[in-house]
Amino acid sequence: MRRLLLTGMLAVALLVAGCDDDGSSCTTLPGGPRYCLQTTDSIVPFDVQQKVDVSFDSRRETMIAQLEADAGGIRFAGMTPFGQKLLQVSFDNRDVTAETFPGKGPDPVLLLALVQVATWPAEHVRAGLDGAEVIDDDSNDAPAQRRLVKDGKDIVVIRYTRGRPPAGDMLILLPAAGVEFSITNLDIAATR
Amino acid sequence: MKKIRSLLVGLMIATAALVSPLPARAADVLNQIGAQIEQFQVVRAEFVQTKQMAALKRPLVTSGHLTFSRQHGVLWQIEKPYRVSYVLGETKIVEIGGSGGDSVRRVRETRDVPGLAQVGRVFRAMLGANSDALREYFDVAAQGTPAQWSIALTPRQSQLARFLSGMELSGGRFVEEIRISEAGGDDTRIRLSNSQGAAALNDAEATLFGTENDGSGR
Numbered sequence: 001m002r003r004l005l006l007t008g009m010l011a012v013a014l015l016v017a018g019c020d021d022d023g024s025s026c027t028t029l030p031g032g033p034r035y036c037l038q039t040t041d042s043i044v045p046f047d048v049q050q051k052v053d054v055s056f057d058s059r060r061e062t063m064i065a066q067l068e069a070d071a072g073g074i075r076f077a078g079m080t081p082f083g084q085k086l087l088q089v090s091f092d093n094r095d096v097t098a099e100t101f102p103g104k105g106p107d108p109v110l111l112l113a114l115v116q117v118a119t120w121p122a123e124h125v126r127a128g129l130d131g132a133e134v135i136d137d138d139s140n141d142a143p144a145q146r147r148l149v150k151d152g153k154d155i156v157v158i159r160y161t162r163g164r165p166p167a168g169d170m171l172i173l174l175p176a177a178g179v180e181f182s183i184t185n186l187d188i189a190a191t192r
Numbered sequence: 193m194k195k196i197r198s199l200l201v202g203l204m205i206a207t208a209a210l211v212s213p214l215p216a217r218a219a220d221v222l223n224q225i226g227a228q229i230e231q232f233q234v235v236r237a238e239f240v241q242t243k244q245m246a247a248l249k250r251p252l253v254t255s256g257h258l259t260f261s262r263q264h265g266v267l268w269q270i271e272k273p274y275r276v277s278y279v280l281g282e283t284k285i286v287e288i289g290g291s292g293g294d295s296v297r298r299v300r301e302t303r304d305v306p307g308l309a310q311v312g313r314v315f316r317a318m319l320g321a322n323s324d325a326l327r328e329y330f331d332v333a334a335q336g337t338p339a340q341w342s343i344a345l346t347p348r349q350s351q352l353a354r355f356l357s358g359m360e361l362s363g364g365r366f367v368e369e370i371r372i373s374e375a376g377g378d379d380t381r382i383r384l385s386n387s388q389g390a391a392a393l394n395d396a397e398a399t400l401f402g403t404e405n406d407g408s409g410r
Binding site: 099 | 241243245247248249250252254268270273274276278289376378380
């Protein structure tokens with residue numbers, strides 16, 4: 001199970017990673033634009049546990065993710081439902097570190113970039129983004145959808161299906177890579 | 193390295209299912225637990241697993257039901273935070289998501305998921321009271337009485353010790369708590385309660401085990 005999940009995640013990594021293997025906190029999003037991680041100084045601290053279903057290449061894998069953000073940085077861990085850690089990535093506002101799969105895991109900067117793109121306020125995302133624009137659909141006083149658009153094409157699409165980020169459920173689409181993340185907040189799910 | 197990691201995974205699950213009646217004396221607790229296990233074809237328990245990662249503030253807590261069948265394998269049913277069940281059989285691993293009409297089954301050959309195949313091997317070693325197999329990897333220390341006992345497993349091999357600091361099992365008539373301390377500081381605690389031995393699977397369990405050979409995939 002663990003290996004299968006790993007295989008899936010590695011496949012995702014291969015599909016989506018425009019990884020800059022230079023030790024920096026910047027990466028290239030699938031489709032071309034570049035994103036540099038933003039510090040967490042002005043972010044309201046939060047922590048969420050999520051069920052993440054990753055779909056790609058007609059396959060679907062599931063993991064439990066735990067995400068914490070505070071003034072010290074961002075920490076993300078992915079686990080199997082058994083509790084075995086698949087990966088752990090952190091950004092201390094200066095350096096990105098990844099544990100568990102040195103050298104072969106998903107691009108940690110890209111993972112954290114997706115976290116920020118999906119959950120950070122638009123102005124913070126814009127500050128880290130180069131080569132694309134951020135378009136929020138706030139028509140109902142809530143961000144129902146966010147798109148990162150480059151040359152008229154959607155690079156990343158986030159649909160907020162329940163509540164506001166980061167606490168709500170969301171769907172993250174990476175059209176260029178054919179990858180979809182369906183994210184369910186487990187804290188909310190537990191009370192349903 | 194992968195073998196060691198698989199062993200770790202295996203031990204975490206295998207020990208979780210060690211919900212056997214207790215031995216009459218503590219001199220060789222491990223072997224006696226195995227002897228007691230043979231009294232029952234089926235053992236059931238409720239579990240709460242708490243995984244605390246050193247780098248994170250909040251632990252991951254899962255809970256549900258565990259069924260061990262000597263004949264069929266292990267049924268690990270997670271109820272919270274969301275429903276998903278795993279049947280760990282001799283040759284197949286079945287993942288069952290959701291419940292009732294919404295359930296989704298995914299069948300995988302153990303050769304395709306060698307990590308869980310290793311789980312099965314370690315599991316059988318534990319439940320078969322194969323202390324030799326355990327002692328190949330651990331220094332085993334048991335203490336206490338049949339009413340209250342504990343077993344400490346300390347890695348013998350440096351490769352394993354790189355990942356695992358040690359494991360502790362404790363309980364009374366049944367195993368009540370398992371603690372797994374990883375070298376990186378992560379800590380897993382599995383609490384077992386309402387453990388019961390039985391002669392056979394119930395209908396629902398039999399259905400879950402019995403259909404694992406349908407091989408239909410999702």
